[in-house]
Amino acid sequence: MHVERVVVGPLATNAYLVCQDDECAVIDPGDEAAAILKRLGSRALVAIVATHLHFDHVGAVLELAEATGAPFYAHPADWAVYRELNKVAEEWGFPVPEIPPPRNPGLRVWELDVLLTPGHTPGSISLVGDGVVFTGDTLFHMSVGRTDLPGGDWDALVDSICRLYRLPRVYLVYPGHGPTTTIGNEAEGNPFVDASVCDRGVRRNE
Ligand SMILES: [Zn+2]
Ligand SMILES: [Zn+2]
Known part of the structure; x- marks a missing residue:
């Protein structure tokens, strides 16, 4: 499994191409469909996830779906708040992207396992591949997602991050913004949620 990062849009969103042989999935194509298609090259796009x-993760979805015919996946818990989330985008002065109707990703999309990691939004998911995890705006290098936007929930976010910390420490973490890190780095040194929070049983019952 081969990961390529394309940084897109005004909020410097990490869009990732995850490829196996001549097939790729794209995660969080927030903007700049042309740049993503150029990087894809002659490989087939099999899924858009x-x-x-949030608008900064879906801005290029419609264009990519139309250009490639690839299906679009997002968790249904976010569909309901999509309109409300768009209000926030409008308030910030960002254009609200149109998206095709999302499919429910279920437990697996293509070669990626789906982990429900709510908190930043109610339908935030992380995608687990071979030695890698894509964490969206849930977990960043030495930071975590904000929970003050519609549908945000700090306790849920902590639960979700503790769930991520149960992955092997060597797993590479590819976040929605900023540099790549590892589960071990964050479990040890993340200043907002480190693994000791999980060990202390602060988490709610699952
Ligand atoms: Zn977000
Ligand atoms: Zn974001």
Whole structure:
């Protein structure tokens, strides 16, 4: 499994191409469809996945879906808040992207396992591949997702991050913004949620 990052849009969103042989999925194509298609080259796009439905993660979805015919996946818990989330985008002065109707990703999309990691939004998902996890706006290098937007929930976010910390420490973490890190790095040193929070049993019952 081969990962390529394309940084797109005004909020410097990490769009990822995850490829196996001549097939790729794209995660969080937030903007700049042309740049993503150029990077894809002659390989087939088999799935478009949004870790959550904030505008900065879906801006290029419609164009990519129309150009390639690839299906679009996002968790249904975010569909309901999509309109409300769009209000936030409008308030910030960003154009609200149109998206095709999302499919429910279920437990697996293409070669990627789907982990429900709510908190930043109710339908935030992380995608687990071979030695890698794509965490969207849930977990960043030395930071975590904000929970003050519609549908945000700090306790749920902590639960979700603790769930991510159960992955092997060597797993590479590819976040929605900023540099790549590892589960071990964050479990040890993340200043907002480190693994000791999980060990102390602060988490709610699952
Ligand atoms: Zn977000
Ligand atoms: Zn974002």
